[in-house]
Amino acid sequence: MNLIKNHFERLANELMHEIFDYLSSNDVIESFSHLNKRFTIVLSQRxxxxxxxxxxxxxxxxxxxxxxxxxxxxxxxxxxxxxxxxxxxxxxxxxxxxxxxxxxxxxxxxxxxxxxxxxxxxxxxxxxxxxxxxxxxxxxxxxxxxxxxxxxxxxxxxxxxxxxxxxxxxxxxxxxxxxxxxxxxxxxxxxxxx
Structure with missing residues (x-):
């Protein structure tokens, strides 16, 4: 599980936005909000x-x-x-x-x-x-x-x-x-x- 987490965090912000486009905003906010500073910044741009x-x-x-x-x-x-x-x-x-x-x-x-x-x-x-x-x-x-x-x-x-x-x-x-x-x-x- 830790290996998957590390690979996902290495993705470029643009790729994260592309992935988030396939998920509901409700799920994205619940799952990634306040997870870490980078995700907070990425989410603040959406x-x-x-x-x-x-x-x-x-x-x-x-x-x-x-x-x-x-x-x-x-x-x-x-x-x-x-x-x-x-x-x-x-x-x-x-x-x-x-x-x-x-x-x-x-x-x-x-x-x-x-x-x-x-x-x-x-x-x-x-x-x-x-x-x-x-x-x-x-x-x-x-x-x-x-x-x-x-x-x-x-x-x-x-x-x-x-x-x-x-x-x-x-x-x-x-x-x-x-x-x-x-x-x-x-x-x-x-x-x-x-």
């Missing part, structure tokens, strides 16, 4: 794609303390009631966050999240936002508030996925000029007959 969507509470608690927030480029989270990760994350420290994927969330949860000033400043840097939800019970005003925030105050947004939208919502929204792709999981046409 942007991370973190997936917190399938973690238990104890796994989340262990991992969140060793993840360098400023290196997170992509974040996938699930807001299941057992962990409530969504409101425990300090988004304001994630100044490199470009991709955010949130599942199991309501428009009410998103409204609360978007109303936190420091959090929303981070969201303005996003180029991809995917909201994946199976829960469509949200008041129209919550949905409209969230959609207005997304379309009017996220100037770098290129890809957006939203779970529910009414055809008439387009009347109140002005999409950003950078938006290239809009994915709507479920679109209603309730008011078309009026």
């Amino acid at each position: 942007l991370l794609k973190i997936d917190l969507s399938h973690l238990t509470k104890s796994q989340y608690e262990n991992l969140i303390h060793i993840i360098p927030s400023n290196q997170i480029n992509s974040l996938k989270i699930s807001h299941k009631s057992t962990i409530n990760i969504l409101f425990r994350i300090s988004f304001n420290l994630m100044n490199n966050l470009q991709i955010l994927i949130i599942s199991h969330v309501t428009y009410n949860d998103l409204r609360y999240l978007f109303e936190i000033k420091n959090t929303f400043l981070t969201f303005q840097q996003l180029h991809t936002l995917k909201i994946q939800s199976t829960n469509f019970n949200g008041l129209d005003r919550e949905r409209i508030f969230v959609l207005q925030k997304i379309f009017s105050q996220m100037p770098k947004l290129r890809i957006c996925q939203i779970p529910l939208m009414d055809v008439n919502d387009f009347d109140d929204l002005i999409p950003t000029f950078t938006l290239e792709q809009l994915i709507i999981d479920y679109c209603t046409t309730i008011c078309l007959g009026k």
